[in-house]
Amino acid sequence: MSDAFKSADEAEGALQAAIQENYTGVRVVRAFGREKYEMEKFDEKNDGYVAKVIKVSEGMSFFWSVGDAIAGLQLMLVIAFGVYRCVSGGMTVGTFTTFYSYTSMMIWPIRQLGRIITSMSKATVSANRIHEVLRVEPENMDEVNENMNLPFSSIEFRNVKFSYRDGESVLKNVSFDVGKGQTLGILGETGSGKSTIAYLLTRLYDLAEEGSEILIDGVNINNIPKSVLRSHISLVLQEPFLYSKTIKENITAPDLSVGEEELYQLAEIADIHDAVMKFTERYDTIVGERGVTLSGDRNRGLRLPGC
Ligand SMILES: Nc1ncnc2c1ncn2[C@@H]1O[C@H](COP(=O)(O)OP(=O)(O)OP(=O)(O)O)[C@@H](O)[C@H]1O
Ligand SMILES: [Mg+2]
Structure with a gap:
């Protein structure tokens, strides 16, 4: 039975x-x-x-x-x-x-x-x-704490090899250096592993292969606590996600200590401040599940970038 x-x-x-x-x-x-x-x-x-x-x-x-x-x-x-x-x-x-x-x-x-x-x-x-x-083990966030100079200034990928499943290699010997102030663009076919590079950098997945490492300021990221890495690296994910809360709560979700002034500055950077100010509730507008009430708002004819 x-x-x-x-x-x-x-x-x-x-x-x-x-x-x-x-x-x-x-x-x-x-x-x-x-x-x-x-x-x-x-x-x-x-x-x-x-x-x-x-x-x-x-x-x-x-x-x-x-x-x-x-x-x-x-x-x-x-x-x-x-x-x-x-x-x-x-x-x-x-x-x-x-x-x-x-x-x-x-x-x-x-x-x-x-x-x-x-x-x-x-x-x-x-x-x-x-x-x-x-039964799934929770992520271990408290690991050896190397004394890092913050914010980080250089990133190095050294012979990075990675696979999600055994035998299905996604990254093979990827090596590059990015110094302070440099911008790196990565182009590749769908499924070539671009997002994977970003996930590895924030240790959403850990590298296990011998001789394959990612270094930040010369320190192997496996020795940098995930909490430090993730609070100093901003990741804009490919699939946008919005909580069904207010616009303000969505912007401040990663850092609740963000004040009013900073909130406006962040919105300006993302180029949504003017659009938000046109809503009657402004920053207190409820976004709705997955942002449906924003870009779907035909009455106001508004469209927020990325929503
Ligand atoms: N969680 C996962 N488990 C197993 N395989 C995965 C997982 N995430 C991605 N993959 C596989 O790894 C490969 C690389 O995926 P990745 O998302 O890094 O590609 P991408 O270059 O970002 O593609 P796109 O241009 O479509 O965004 C793909 O073959 C994908 O199917
Ligand atoms: Mg991708």
Whole structure:
């Protein structure tokens, strides 16, 4: 039953993922007229889920009916044998009735136990799936602290080799130097590893290969605490992400100590200050999930860069 519960749970997960994808990507689906394809995709996942749930129900109905049949059979045997003993004079009707009522009182809790054991295996499957997430080790943020001069002034990639999965090399012997005040642009095909370089620099992934290292001011970044690295390197990710909070809270999310003046300066740099000031709520405008209320605001005809 555990296996059946597990695959039903996984099928439910896949179905939920398909539903979520369809809701979040509803505009894309409609814009490209992909309704039919998406409906077929949903049906396929749904059928898969239904088949798995039916398998679970079949298993349960088999165990329960067999369990009940055996329980009934036991009572039948007790009655048959009891009647025989009463008729042949080996037992009084009173003793038989008492024995019979005790037996029937015992059988039902035992039968119930079978159902509880089935529910337990379902609970164990669910608990294991939660544990898969809880078992992941949290990132270790407090490591050896090298005395660094801040802010950093130079970056060196030395024979950097990296792969996300064994055998699928993403970066092969990448080496470059960037000195203070220099700007480096990296061009490459989709999937060539440009974003990976930025992730490695902030230690979202660690380098494991021998002889492959990233140095900041001559110090191997594996010896620089992640907290120091991440508070001194700004990363503008490829996929923009906005919290469904106010514009102000979104700007100050990485550093809550940012004051009013600095907030305006930052907005000026990002070239959104004037646009924000046109909203009635200004910096207190709620951005909405993933920024939908900003660029989707047709009434005001406003469009924020990057939103
Ligand atoms: N978390 C991950 N797990 C496994 N493979 C990944 C992961 N992230 C990226 N990859 C793979 O690593 C390779 C490099 O990805 P990366 O995102 O660095 O490319 P990119 O140069 O930034 O591409 P793009 O121009 O599309 O942004 C790709 O083949 C990608 O599929
Ligand atoms: Mg990229």
